[in-house]
Amino acid sequence: MILAVLFANSEGNILVERxxxxxxxxxxxxxxxLVKLGADNLKGVxxxxLLVASHKSVYIVYTVLGDVSVYVVGKDEYDELA
Structure with missing residues (x-):
């Protein structure tokens, strides 16, 4: 299940969040x-x-697309075939 999706610029300002x-x-x-996680790990990526981290029993997948950082937070297993 997706818990959060965030887009932030290179300065760490959140552009869109859900x-x-x-x-x-x-x-x-x-x-x-999430902004701190990106600041610590996305330099030079x-x-x-794709980078993956876990925190409080959830998983975080994050990446850089140009000057925008994208974070997706989810938990449990999601399988559209199930």
Missing amino acids: FNGVPAEERLHWRSF KNEE
């Missing part, structure tokens, strides 16, 4: 955590190279 099933009080935590 949360699904994440309580309002946790959203600020996720915003700051090739365009469209």
Whole structure:
């Protein structure tokens, strides 16, 4: 299940965010955590190279597309064939 999708610019400003099933009080935590994660790990990463991390039993896939960082947070297994 997808919990969050965020797009941020190279300065760490969030351009677009969508949360699904994440309580309002946790959203600020996720915003700051994801931007910090990207600042620490996306320097020098090739365009469209996927990075994966885990935090609090969820998985985060993130990448750079030009000057935009993309973060997808999800949990559980999703299989469209199931």
